[in-house]
Amino acid sequence: MKGLVTLLTLLISMGCMAESSEVLPSWQDTAARQRIIAFVTEVTDPASANHVPASERIAVFDNDGTLWAEQPIYPQLFFVADRIRALASEHPEWQTEEPFASMLKGDIASAFGSSHDAAIKLVRASQAELDTDTFDQVVRDWMQTARHPATNKPYSKMTYQPMRELLTYLESNGFKNFIVSGGGIDFMRPWTEAVYGIPPERVVGSRVAKRFELSDDSARVVHEGTLEFNDDKEGKPIGISQHIGRRPIAAFGNSDGDLQMLQWTTAGAGPRLGVIIHHTDAEREWAYDRESSVGKLSEALDQAPQRGWVVVDMKQDWQRVFPE
Amino acid sequence: MKGLVTLLTLLISMGCMAESSEVLPSWQDTAARQRIIAFVTEVTDPASANHVPASERIAVFDNDGTLWAEQPIYPQLFFVADRIRALASEHPEWQTEEPFASMLKGDIASAFGSSHDAAIKLVRASQAELDTDTFDQVVRDWMQTARHPATNKPYSKMTYQPMRELLTYLESNGFKNFIVSGGGIDFMRPWTEAVYGIPPERVVGSRVAKRFELSDDSARVVHEGTLEFNDDKEGKPIGISQHIGRRPIAAFGNSDGDLQMLQWTTAGAGPRLGVIIHHTDAEREWAYDRESSVGKLSEALDQAPQRGWVVVDMKQDWQRVFPE
Numbered sequence: 001m002k003g004l005v006t007l008l009t010l011l012i013s014m015g016c017m018a019e020s021s022e023v024l025p026s027w028q029d030t031a032a033r034q035r036i037i038a039f040v041t042e043v044t045d046p047a048s049a050n051h052v053p054a055s056e057r058i059a060v061f062d063n064d065g066t067l068w069a070e071q072p073i074y075p076q077l078f079f080v081a082d083r084i085r086a087l088a089s090e091h092p093e094w095q096t097e098e099p100f101a102s103m104l105k106g107d108i109a110s111a112f113g114s115s116h117d118a119a120i121k122l123v124r125a126s127q128a129e130l131d132t133d134t135f136d137q138v139v140r141d142w143m144q145t146a147r148h149p150a151t152n153k154p155y156s157k158m159t160y161q162p163m164r165e166l167l168t169y170l171e172s173n174g175f176k177n178f179i180v181s182g183g184g185i186d187f188m189r190p191w192t193e194a195v196y197g198i199p200p201e202r203v204v205g206s207r208v209a210k211r212f213e214l215s216d217d218s219a220r221v222v223h224e225g226t227l228e229f230n231d232d233k234e235g236k237p238i239g240i241s242q243h244i245g246r247r248p249i250a251a252f253g254n255s256d257g258d259l260q261m262l263q264w265t266t267a268g269a270g271p272r273l274g275v276i277i278h279h280t281d282a283e284r285e286w287a288y289d290r291e292s293s294v295g296k297l298s299e300a301l302d303q304a305p306q307r308g309w310v311v312v313d314m315k316q317d318w319q320r321v322f323p324e
Numbered sequence: 325m326k327g328l329v330t331l332l333t334l335l336i337s338m339g340c341m342a343e344s345s346e347v348l349p350s351w352q353d354t355a356a357r358q359r360i361i362a363f364v365t366e367v368t369d370p371a372s373a374n375h376v377p378a379s380e381r382i383a384v385f386d387n388d389g390t391l392w393a394e395q396p397i398y399p400q401l402f403f404v405a406d407r408i409r410a411l412a413s414e415h416p417e418w419q420t421e422e423p424f425a426s427m428l429k430g431d432i433a434s435a436f437g438s439s440h441d442a443a444i445k446l447v448r449a450s451q452a453e454l455d456t457d458t459f460d461q462v463v464r465d466w467m468q469t470a471r472h473p474a475t476n477k478p479y480s481k482m483t484y485q486p487m488r489e490l491l492t493y494l495e496s497n498g499f500k501n502f503i504v505s506g507g508g509i510d511f512m513r514p515w516t517e518a519v520y521g522i523p524p525e526r527v528v529g530s531r532v533a534k535r536f537e538l539s540d541d542s543a544r545v546v547h548e549g550t551l552e553f554n555d556d557k558e559g560k561p562i563g564i565s566q567h568i569g570r571r572p573i574a575a576f577g578n579s580d581g582d583l584q585m586l587q588w589t590t591a592g593a594g595p596r597l598g599v600i601i602h603h604t605d606a607e608r609e610w611a612y613d614r615e616s617s618v619g620k621l622s623e624a625l626d627q628a629p630q631r632g633w634v635v636v637d638m639k640q641d642w643q644r645v646f647p648e
Contacts, residue, residue, distance in 0.1 A: 055523065132565050176525070189569040199379065200569030201500070201525065210565055212558040212584055219584075219591035221565040234536040241456050241534055241545040243567060245513040245524030260536055260543075267543035
């Protein structure tokens with residue numbers, strides 16, 4: 001038995017050594033990486049005054065622009081565009097009715113951009129009156145087959161490798177990771193477990209109303225068209241409170257839509273981590289902030305220094321952006 | 325090493341033997357217990373045609389009358405009554421204003437029973453304008469100190485021992501357990517992890533609206549008075565879809581408020597388990613069903629045979645009701 005104990009001790013100490021040099025391998029060893037690791041080390045150390053019990057280690061992540069690319073427009077809008085095309089034969093009136101007509105001519109940006117009502121109409125047409133099982137499958141099929149127009153890669157490969165490593169690192173340190181996105185909750189849930197290891201119940205997003213329908217041979221929950229909850233800006237802390245029920249200790253975002261989530265998270269007592277992904281890399285990804293119509297980052301960037309948030313400079317701080 | 329392997333094998337087989345005779349020890353070995361165990365055995369057996377992957381093993385539990393006693397009135401109503409008394413000195417107008425006046429005279433049932441509006445007013449007064457951290461603490465303090473009027477026991481001891489064992493049994497078989505209750509989501513979340521092992525994010529319930537408030541030195545989420553979502557009847561499958569994002573494979577309830585949750589759960593494809601706790605034990609707990617104003621069970625009881633739901637006869641099927 002003594003040999004076995006020695007072997008186990010050796011394996012455990014090798015594991016620990018491996019961990020410190022191998023966590024977050026796609027991150028440059030700059031201040032951003034060091035501050036994230038210092039925070040995790042501190043809250044997980046039982047001897048630290050800032051130790052946080054595992055049950056309270058809640059981390060929230062925006063999705064668009066934080067976990068995957070959101071340029072040139074949010075991926076969900078490409079999904080909606082594909083759905084409108086697929087449904088067009090059942091809706092001959094769409095050939096002349098806006099915003100559908102623009103969409104069917106391939107002018108996705110102006111179809112969505114013409115007005116808030118137009119965008120709502122399009123999103124509604126992509127899912128209204130489908131039951132949850134059917135819509136799940138529609139989204140799953142799309143994720144399997146769709147390709148990003150700029151790179152021709154599947155959307156699962158438009159996720160950020162450094163952020164995927166961060167999710168794994170946090171989870172292996174007892175954190176529970178949640179997505180808190182302005183995107184549609186039912187658009188994300190069918191694939192987040194496969195792509196990010198985040199199960200459906202840990203995804204918070206914008207919601208349409210639903211209704212229950214019972215017939216002789218089925219019982220279904222059906223999507224209605226009305227937007228019931230907009231999980232953006234002030235909506236994010238509210239969505240977190242309603243879905244998760246606890247104030248997170250770490251929040252990750254990239255735009256002013258994440259401002260209130262970052263404020264609420266980092267205003268709590270004890271150790272807190274706020275992180276902003278700043279898109280600075282026009283070669284490997286996109287470079288945008290204050291003037292962008294997608295993922296505008298201005299107010300949150302201004303508040304970052306005084307609130308102690310880590311600003312990740314994608315170009316400087318990430319060794320690589322996308323997975324192989 | 326050979327001795328070690330033999331020892332391990334022995335320990336593992338002892339573990340398995342122990343498991344089959346020791347699961348659900350507070351249940352009589354009647355058909356109800358056997359059907360529950362048969363279901364769990366089937367869905368967890370990789371060789372079974374009805375095997376369900378762990379990620380899809382979602383089980384939902386009503387709370388009042390399913391996990392803890394709901395007689396003579398829902399425990400949350402006693403909490404509200406205690407809050408009204410605690411706040412009365414700040415509200416001298418309540419001495420004459422209904423439903424507060426009745427409540428302060430100790431007539432809890434008629435204060436709540438006078439109208440739906442009256443009940444809403446009382447619940448609102450118990451939490452409106454409190455921020456989430458403060459309300460959490462108020463509920464925690466109440467759970468520590470309050471006693472059930474009929475038994476003088478803390479409410480955590482008014483939970484059902486057989487159901488607590490069932491939660492443990494399911495979790496040890498890879499299930500994720502969720503509470504789906506008509507009760508207030510913010511009333512349950514502060515204590516469900518300690519009492520049932522169910523963390524806040526796995527609790528679905530009725531919700532009031534909330535708002536985000538930022539000031540120079542704080543960021544808070546504040547409870548408003550308006551009931552935003554009623555997690556009862558048709559609300560239960562909708563709440564499950566919005567919070568959990570998957571159709572459960574097992575549902576446990578005790579009243580007609582759980583009917584639609586049971587219907588939706590058991591109408592899905594593959595193996596399904598629907599269970600109704602029937603309160604038949606006037607000596608150890610309470611006996612009530614079709615005529616009760618609390619936890620009325622009539623339609624769901626009628627549908628149980630044709631839908632294949634297990635009806636647990638509390639008097640016959642449970643060796644004991646409450647924990648020590």
